[in-house]
Amino acid sequence: MAEINAPSEQRLNLCNGCKEVDAALDLYYEHHRNGAIDDWQKLKYTLGTLDELSHTCACCLDIAASLPAFNDPYSPVNKFRLVIDDTDIMLKYKVPRNMRGGLETDYLFLLPTEPKSETLEHATPFDPAYFDLKLVQRWVERCETLHGEACCPAKKVPLPGLDSILLIDVVDWCVVSAPPEARYVALSYCWGQTAAARALKHNISVLKTPGAISPSTTSFKIPRTIADAMTFTIEIGERYLWVDSLCIIQDDYNTKQLHLDSMAFIYANSYFTLVAAEGPNADHGLRGVGASKRDLPIHKIRLPSGSLVLNKPRAGFRLDSIWNSRGWTLQESLFSRRLILFDGFVSWVCCEGEWSEDTDRELDLQGSSSFLLTDRVGLYGRLPLWPDLQVWGSLVSQFNKRDLTFDKDVIDAFAGIETAGRPSFPGGFLLGMPQFFFDIAMLWQPERRLIRRINGRSNHLPSWSWVGWKGEIETQLWGASSALPYNERYPLPEITIEPLVQWKALKSPDYPEHHAIPNSYAVHRSKAAPYAGWTEHQNNRATHYTHDKVPDQYFRYPVPLLEDSHTPSPAKDLCFLSLTAMRSCFKIGGILEDRFAEQERFGRDPFAFNVSILDAANRAVGALRLNLEYVNEAPIGEECELITISAGTARIGEGQHSYLWKRDEWALKQWHDSVSRGEGTPVLVEGSEEEESGGDEWEDVEEDETYNFFNVLWIERSGGTCYRKALGRMIQGAWVCSELTDIVLG
Structure with missing residues (x-):
């Protein structure tokens, strides 16, 4: 400088x-x-x-x-x-x-550009062309000294089904077998469409020959990013590097699946993860290392009080990097305990701190509550022991808006996250949906318009699961409806869901065998006697429970805690659901304004919007969230076939989740007024002049009353199979048809 x-x-x-x-x-x-x-x-x-x-x-x-x-x-x-x-x-x-x-x-x-005070951060000189590798040792030593077990646990995470892993030996320049507890650096990068050497059944013996992948002699095509990662590893004094393309035998499908399922653990066990956050593919390189020269700009502002330089705010990796947009890299960033990130400048992120090469700031975050659980690295050691749907919803939401080159990879790219979460969720997951809370897991919504994922293989990606759609989804009801964590401020659950159907998973619509989905949260919630290890507590407000394993966490009902960790999840080809449900037909009403207020607030791409459900008397009795961007696309007046999938109750009043009944208050008021005046009495529907001018407050409803609703699916039929078109809610009292029908959802 x-x-x-x-x-x-x-x-x-x-x-x-x-x-x-x-x-x-x-x-x-x-x-x-x-x-x-x-x-x-x-x-x-x-x-x-x-x-x-x-x-x-x-x-x-x-x-x-x-x-x-x-x-x-x-x-x-x-x-x-x-x-x-x-x-x-x-x-x-x-x-x-x-x-x-x-x-x-x-x-x-x-x-x-110079120290002004011990309480002020200042810039540090850096080489615009090359990264100073001595900083790595400084960061590692500082992390190990200050953070200890939080970032460097003595005990490794077990790898299910894997007795050994392959690693690149950067001293002997070959691939070697090593126990999972070996110390290694892991590489996280974007493959892109780069032609590159891969470990295969027919060449693995050659790759294990000393010197086989030496950059100066190898006949294998080693992409620049991987070559630079090998240079980086040897120059900082480490011997072993894990890179997926060379450390997973790509055409040994059984072993490959075990690695995909264990991917979160492989990164969690790394000494640290080297992140190539720049560039669209594996040929971009680690700019500033080896032959990959960088050219960092220095923007200086001159003043008599002292020069200043521009410094981008960094809380880890850049949100706009290609690496951070890829679906495969989410588990790599979340489960690694320590990252060294190449994104122009080089920075360090661990469970407790963030440091960068261009500043003296060594920010430690010990005890900080300013980050959500799923916004930090080292997630494996911080996952709740209980089935926390709010955390799971955050993981799913983050993953689903990321990009995949091939839609068919969505299940494999999420497999490592599922494996890490499986011990906490009894029964594991069916295509990304927790079986324990399956009714509630069905209540995801499009935040913005979703794109249907197409799978080229024989089994399709279903419309009922979020894995069948790409884009931003909303999972608010996953946390609000689980009614599991006990909140002292709101001791009674404000929203509860009751199962109405028995879910069965099938490989195909006419397949004779099925898998019965447990969906057992309601069973645990209704049992009066606590399970082993649970203690019941009663006060004048509500009953709650604690468990010996997590004595400081309160629950509204007992659930299994890490007691089902060895039960495998169902097969990944169970893509269809069989159920018997109540069915009826309604009509699409007007467009609701509730979502447009949020759109104005966040000011980005258009939100998916809600429309009302109208009964035969043109009364507004509920709402559906359409997977559309533009209101002129809304099928107003079209008939919709609805099935009920669960029943819900929301307590009316002020509370943590009061937004649910407030969203539907317009329909409740109209329905309440209609019933009080007699069935069939004309009532307001949205869009009328009277409603727009405002009306009387809904004064007859007390805060201790409840809003009872059905969660409904709008289905469309094709060749004997039904598909999800939209999800919504409607007032229970407005459902007048009790016709039962057998449905296969694809």
Whole structure:
């Protein structure tokens, strides 16, 4: 980096605005040096648009030159602003909300190029062309010293069915067999469409020959990323590297499946995981290592109080990296305990800290509650012992919006996460759906329009499971309806689900054998006597339970805790569901406005929207979430065939999950008024002038009343098989037909 001592103000020729900023920074540094930062009041300076910046002020010219660092196209209305709060200096490029598109951030940190105070972070010199590998040893030693077992557990995670694994020996340049407890670095990268050497049955003996994959002599095609990873491993003093393409025999399908199922554990057991977060394929390389030279920009802003450099805010890996968009890499990032990330700059992320090569900041997060459970690495050691549907829903939601080159890989790409979660969920999973809570797991919704996944193999990806769809899904009801964790503030469950059908899984619609899905949460919830290890607690509000294994966690009812870990999940080719359900026909009503408020708030791609369900008297009796983006596509007036899949009860009033009945209050009010006036009395339907002008409050309903509803599927038929078209809810009292029908869902 360039000189540390800043030139004088006269030589810099600052404009009046930048002089004011410089004076504020001088005062800011003084506050930090004197320990008076608690008295600091945040300052904000609007510097103007790109066209408004001075063409003679050195600081303005430096700010204008930093625009590419924001990765946002120039707009004449966007303004630069500088913010100085108690711990950070930030340069913002303010973009109007309706113009943001996929912009992840509109600010960058400004770091002094020299130490100003022990309480202020500052930039550190780095080589724009090559990464200093000595930093790795510093990070490893710091992590092992400060974090101990949290990041470096002494006991390895067992690999189900695998007595040994293959590793690349970077000293003898060959593939070797090693016990699972061997110390190795794991590589996480994007394959892309790169032609590369793979371990196969016919060449594995050659790959095990010393020197077989030496970069200088090998006849195998070793992609640059893997070659750089081998160079990295040997130069930091480690011997073994795990890379999927060379450490899994790709055409030994039984062994390959065992590895796919154990993928989360392979990464959890690594000494650390080396992440190639840049580039679309395996030929991109680890820029800054070996022959892969990098060219990092340095954006400096000169001021008399001291020069500043731009520093991108990093909480681990970049959200916009190709690596972070891939479905396969989710388990690799979540289950690894420690990551070294190459994403332009090189940084370290572990269970308890985040450090980067371009700053002195060594941020430790011990005890921090600012991250969700599934937002951090080292997830295996932090998974709940009980079947936590809220955590599972977060994992599914993160995975399903990621990209896969081939739709057929969706089950295998998620297999490692399933294996890690299986001990907590009795009965495991059926195509990503927890069997223990199967009724509730059926209640996923499209957040935005989903794309149907097509499987080229003989067994298809079903419409009833989220694995059959690609995109953002909503799983709010998974956590809200499980009624399992006990909340002292809300001791009574606000939402409960009751099974209405017995689910059976089949390989094909006419297959004679079936797998009965346990769906046993309701059985455990209804048992009066606790299971072994459980203690019942009663107070004047509600009964709850504790277990010896997790004494600080309260439950509303006892469930198995890690007692079913050896029970395998059902076969992955059980793609059809057989059930007997109540069936009736209704009509699609008007478009509801509830989702558009959220759309306005988040301002990104269009949300999937809700429409009302109308009965024969044109009364609004419920709602369906359509898998559509645009309201002009809504099939208003179309008949819809609905089946009931579960019954629900929501307590009316204020509470943690009060949003559910509030979403449907419009229908409840209309239904309540209709019934109170007599069946068949005309009532308001959405879109009418009376309703839009507002009406009386729904004063007759008390807060201790309940909203009873059916969860319903809109199905469409094709060749004797039914498919999910939409999911919704409707008022139980509005269901007048009790016709039972046998359904096969594909």
